[in-house]
Amino acid sequence: MSNNKKLDNVDLKKYLPIITITCMYVLFATLWILFSDRILARIIPDSEQYIYAQTYKGWFFVVVTGLLLYNTILHQFKQHWKTAHEVEQIAAFSKDIRGILDPHTLTLKILTLLHDLFQAESVFFGQPDGLTKMLKLSFRRGPEELLVQYIPDSDPIWQPVLHQAQSISSYRNFGHSAQLTFAGQSLKQYAVSPLIAREVAIGLIGFARENPVERSDLHLLQAVADITSQAFFVADLLHNNVTQIRRLSSMRKIDDSILTNFDIQNLIKLLLKEFIDNLGVDAAAITVLNHERRTIDIYQQIGLNETEPAYLNEAFNYVAGCDTMLVIQNTKTGIHSERNYPRHHPIHNASFISYAVSPLISQEEKLGIVELYARREIDWNRETTQFFEALARQTAVAIDRVNLVLNLQKSNLDLTRSYEETLEGWSRALDMRDHETENHTQRVTALTIAMGQRLGLSEEQLTHMRRGSLLHDIGKLVVPDTILLKEGDLTPEEWQIMRQHPLTARNLLEPITFLAPALTIPYFHHEKWDGSGYPQGLSGGSIPIEARIFAIVDVWDALTNDRPYRTALSPVTAARHILAQSGKHFDPQIVNSFLEMLNENGVLSDADMLNLMD
Known part of the structure; x- marks a missing residue:
C-alpha cells in the first residue's frame, strides 16, 4: 500500500503544473462569466454602447487570460529549470565523489x-x-x-x-x-x-x-x-575492512615473531615498527623495568631524538606508576595536570601534539610501558583504542616469553656448566687413582678437541668429544687397585679384567641421557686400525672417528710426559712411534694430520718432519 501511495504522489506531482494552469483558467473564466456582464451593465446603461463594450470586453478577456497563462506557465518553467539544474548539480556532485x-x-x-x-x-x-x-x-x-x-x-x-x-x-x-x-x-x-x-x-x-x-x-x-x-x-x-585485515595480519606477524625470535632487542624493534605502521604515529618507545634493581632494563625507541641518559635515571617511578592506558590529543594543554612527567621525558618535545601510553602486563606482572607520539591528530576511536590495547597485550606476552626463554637458557647453561665442572672433577679423581701425570685428562681433552676442529667435526660432535675425553677411563673405577697399580706385568687373567673397563664405561654412561652421546671415546678408544684392539675388535672406518682421534692423542700424551716407570720421550721419538703404528694401531690419515698439526704448532720442526719421512 505504501508503495502505491508513493507512486500516486509521484504521478500527482508530474501533472501538477497542468492542473494548476487549468484550474486558474477555469476559475478566472468562471468569475468573468458570472460578474463581467453585471458590472458592465451597471457602468454602461446605454444599450448601443453596451454592445460595443461587449466586444472590447471579449478582447480584454483574451489579453488578461493570455497574460495570466503566460505568467503561470513561465513560473512553472522556472521551477522546472531550477529543479533540473539542481538535479544536474546533484548528479555532478555524485559523479565527482564516486570511486x-x-x-x-x-x-x-x-x-x-x-x-x-x-x-x-x-x-x-x-x-x-x-x-x-x-x-x-x-x-x-x-x-x-x-x-x-x-x-x-x-x-x-x-x-x-x-x-x-x-x-x-x-x-x-x-x-x-x-x-x-x-x-x-x-x-x-x-x-x-x-x-x-x-x-x-x-x-x-x-x-x-x-x-x-x-x-x-x-x-x-x-x-x-x-x-x-x-x-x-x-x-x-572499506577502510575499516582494510584496516582490520592489516591489523589481523600484524597480530599474526607478531605471533610468528614470538615463536621464532628470541633476541629481545630485535623483537622489540619489530614490535615498535608494528605500532608505528598500524596506528599512524610518528614515534614509539618501549620501556622494560627491572623491579629487583628498580632501574630501566631496556629502553628502545623509533622516531625520537637520542634519549638523554638523565631520562633513564629518572624514568623508573614514572613507568612503574603507569597502570592504565592514557590518550592525550594535545600535549600542550593541561597535560601536566594528568600525570607528572619526568623532566627529560620526550613528551616535552614541542613538535608532538598527540600522545598515548599503555602498561605492558603479562600474568598480572607489570613489565613496562609502550608510548606513542604523533605530530598530527590521531583518530583515537573505539576500534583504534582497542587495537592499541591488543598490541600492548601481545607486546607484553612477547617480552614475557622471550624473558622466559632467556631465563631457561641461562638455567640450562648454568646446569650444563655444573655438569661440565662435575665431569672435570671426576676426571681429576680418575687421574689421581690411576697415578696419571698431573693434568693428563685436561691435556688429552684439549688436544682431542683441536684435532676434531682440524678435521671439520661439528660443534655438537666436539661437545661430546670433550665429555668423552674427560671420562675416557671412567670404566677403571671397577678395576681393583691390585691390578690397576701393579708395577709388573699383568697376568692373562688380570688383562681379562682390565679389558672389561670399556664395557663398564658403557654400562655407567649409557643410561645417562646427557652423557650417552659421549660414549664413543670411553668405549672404543682401545680399538685398533688393524682390528686387533678391544672390546669389539673393530677395524678401519668402522671405528668411530672420535675414538680414532683420541687413541693417537692418548698415546702421544703418555709418551711425552714422565711416568713412574720412565721419563718422557722427546717429541721426535714419540712422533716416530706414532708414525710406526700408522696403519696398525692408528688411522693413517689422522696420523698425518696430527703430525702436521704438531709441526704447525712448533712442537715438531721442519727438520724433524724430514727425519720422520726417512
Whole structure:
C-alpha cells in the first residue's frame, strides 16, 4: 500500500503544473462569466454602447487570460529549470565523489565541491567522536588550508543535527550561536545538514556565506548530504575492512615473531615498527623495568631524538606508576595536570601534539610501558583504542616469553656448566687413582678437541668429544687397585679384567641421557686400525672417528710426559712411534694430520718432519 501511495504522489506531482494552469483558467473564466456582464451593465446603461463594450470586453478577456497563462506557465518553467539544474548539480556532485574510498581524501573533495556548489565563503564537515564526546569540525575558508576545531557535541546548536537528524539554517531562524565560529569568523548565514547512515547520524556538512540562505539551498544541501552519507558509509566500511585485515595480519606477524625470535632487542624493534605502521604515529618507545634493581632494563625507541641518559635515571617511578592506558590529543594543554612527567621525558618535545601510553602486563606482572607520539591528530576511536590495547597485550606476552626463554637458557647453561665442572672433577679423581701425570685428562681433552676442529667435526660432535675425553677411563673405577697399580706385568687373567673397563664405561654412561652421546671415546678408544684392539675388535672406518682421534692423542700424551716407570720421550721419538703404528694401531690419515698439526704448532720442526719421512 505504501508503495502505491508513493507512486500516486509521484504521478500527482508530474501533472501538477497542468492542473494548476487549468484550474486558474477555469476559475478566472468562471468569475468573468458570472460578474463581467453585471458590472458592465451597471457602468454602461446605454444599450448601443453596451454592445460595443461587449466586444472590447471579449478582447480584454483574451489579453488578461493570455497574460495570466503566460505568467503561470513561465513560473512553472522556472521551477522546472531550477529543479533540473539542481538535479544536474546533484548528479555532478555524485559523479565527482564516486570511486573515492579514502575518508580523508573524500572529506577534502566534498569541501571543495560544497564551496563551488553554494558559492560559499566557508564550508565545513563534522564527525562526532563517541569516545571523547566531541564534534570534530574540519573547516575550510576559500582555498585556505584546512582548519580543525573541536566542539562539545552537547552544544545546543548541534543537538538537532546530531541527535535528532534535522537540518538547520539561518533561513529557518534558528538564530546564531557563538559556537558556530571558526578562526574568529562568525557564521551568520549558514546551513547545516546531518549525514545519516542506517538511521544514525555519522556526521554533518554545511556552508556559510554573506548572501542569505534560501529554502532551495537547504533542499540542495539535504540532497548532497544523502549522497555524502552513502559515500562515507562505503568508504568507512572499506577502510575499516582494510584496516582490520592489516591489523589481523600484524597480530599474526607478531605471533610468528614470538615463536621464532628470541633476541629481545630485535623483537622489540619489530614490535615498535608494528605500532608505528598500524596506528599512524610518528614515534614509539618501549620501556622494560627491572623491579629487583628498580632501574630501566631496556629502553628502545623509533622516531625520537637520542634519549638523554638523565631520562633513564629518572624514568623508573614514572613507568612503574603507569597502570592504565592514557590518550592525550594535545600535549600542550593541561597535560601536566594528568600525570607528572619526568623532566627529560620526550613528551616535552614541542613538535608532538598527540600522545598515548599503555602498561605492558603479562600474568598480572607489570613489565613496562609502550608510548606513542604523533605530530598530527590521531583518530583515537573505539576500534583504534582497542587495537592499541591488543598490541600492548601481545607486546607484553612477547617480552614475557622471550624473558622466559632467556631465563631457561641461562638455567640450562648454568646446569650444563655444573655438569661440565662435575665431569672435570671426576676426571681429576680418575687421574689421581690411576697415578696419571698431573693434568693428563685436561691435556688429552684439549688436544682431542683441536684435532676434531682440524678435521671439520661439528660443534655438537666436539661437545661430546670433550665429555668423552674427560671420562675416557671412567670404566677403571671397577678395576681393583691390585691390578690397576701393579708395577709388573699383568697376568692373562688380570688383562681379562682390565679389558672389561670399556664395557663398564658403557654400562655407567649409557643410561645417562646427557652423557650417552659421549660414549664413543670411553668405549672404543682401545680399538685398533688393524682390528686387533678391544672390546669389539673393530677395524678401519668402522671405528668411530672420535675414538680414532683420541687413541693417537692418548698415546702421544703418555709418551711425552714422565711416568713412574720412565721419563718422557722427546717429541721426535714419540712422533716416530706414532708414525710406526700408522696403519696398525692408528688411522693413517689422522696420523698425518696430527703430525702436521704438531709441526704447525712448533712442537715438531721442519727438520724433524724430514727425519720422520726417512
